Amino acid sequence: MTSLTGAPNSANSAPATVDTDTRLDSAGPPDDAHARELLDAAYPAWSALVARLTGDELGLTLDWRYYRDGGWLCRALRGSKNLAWLAFKPGRLTVACYFAERHRAALAAIPGLGHVAETPLIGKTLPVPLELVDIEDVDLAVALVSAKRHSR
Known part of the structure; x- marks a missing residue:
C-alpha cells in the first residue's frame, strides 16, 4: 500500500490529484463487471471494502x-457528510x-499510518490517501474511514 497526495477543491468537488482510468467516461458509473476488469487482482479488496463501509x-x-x-469518483457518505x-x-x-x-498525531498512531506525521498540509487540510492492491489493505482503509467518521 502506498500513499498519495491531493486535496479537495471544495466540500463536494473531487480531490485535485486522484486520477482515474480514462476508460471511465461520463456515460455512467463503473458497474461490477467494469470494476472486475479494471481492478483485476485488487477486485477482492474493493468487494470487501464495500461490504465493510456499507455494513453494520x-x-x-x-x-x-x-x-x-477527475472522472468517476465514489463518495463514502454518512448522511450528507463526505467521509472518503x-x-x-x-x-x-x-x-x-x-x-x-x-x-495528525491520532492518525499517525494508527498502525500503518505513521507516514501521516510527515505528510504536508494542503492549505489547512491534512490529506491521507491510500492505495489498496489486495484484501490485506482493507483493514487500514476501514480504520482510516472510521477515524474520519469519529473526528470532529
Whole structure:
C-alpha cells in the first residue's frame, strides 16, 4: 500500500490529484463487471471494502459522481457528510480522507499510518490517501474511514 497526495477543491468537488482510468467516461458509473476488469487482482479488496463501509460496522452510503476534472469518483457518505473518496485505477483502488491538522498525531498512531506525521498540509487540510492492491489493505482503509467518521 502506498500513499498519495491531493486535496479537495471544495466540500463536494473531487480531490485535485486522484486520477482515474480514462476508460471511465461520463456515460455512467463503473458497474461490477467494469470494476472486475479494471481492478483485476485488487477486485477482492474493493468487494470487501464495500461490504465493510456499507455494513453494520460503518453504515455508509456509496455515491458515484462524475467530475470533469477527475472522472468517476465514489463518495463514502454518512448522511450528507463526505467521509472518503474512492477511485479506481488499473490494478488498484484509492481511498482518500481529509482531516484538520489537529488530528495528525491520532492518525499517525494508527498502525500503518505513521507516514501521516510527515505528510504536508494542503492549505489547512491534512490529506491521507491510500492505495489498496489486495484484501490485506482493507483493514487500514476501514480504520482510516472510521477515524474520519469519529473526528470532529
